[in-house]
Amino acid sequence: GLIAEQVWTAFTVGQAYKGNESRFNAAAAWLRSEDRMAMFDYAQKLYARGLDVQSYGVGNVVLRFPERGLKRVLDIATDLGLIPPAAKFAEAAMGRVA
Incomplete structure (x- = not known):
């Protein structure tokens, strides 16, 4: 298919x-x-x-997550060997996530 x-x-x-x-x-x-x-x-x-998968393909998987869910998403993605956008790591480092 x-x-x-x-x-x-x-x-x-x-x-x-x-x-x-x-x-x-x-x-x-x-x-x-x-x-x-x-x-x-x-x-x-x-x-x-x-995790709530919205779409995939063209080298990425797009997820939707709650406002305070970024850290969990980053942990899961990196555990699977994925490389999330650097901006999301920066956002997490600035303490914008719980």
């Missing part, structure tokens, strides 16, 4: 090349589907730990 969707998308949406010309690349299709599956795996792991 997901792989087929990404392959189809990559083959039907051209990549910009030299001005207005578009090209279609099989490697792009494979990379998109690989990324989508990897982010899906992380999204499942985050969801299993009780």
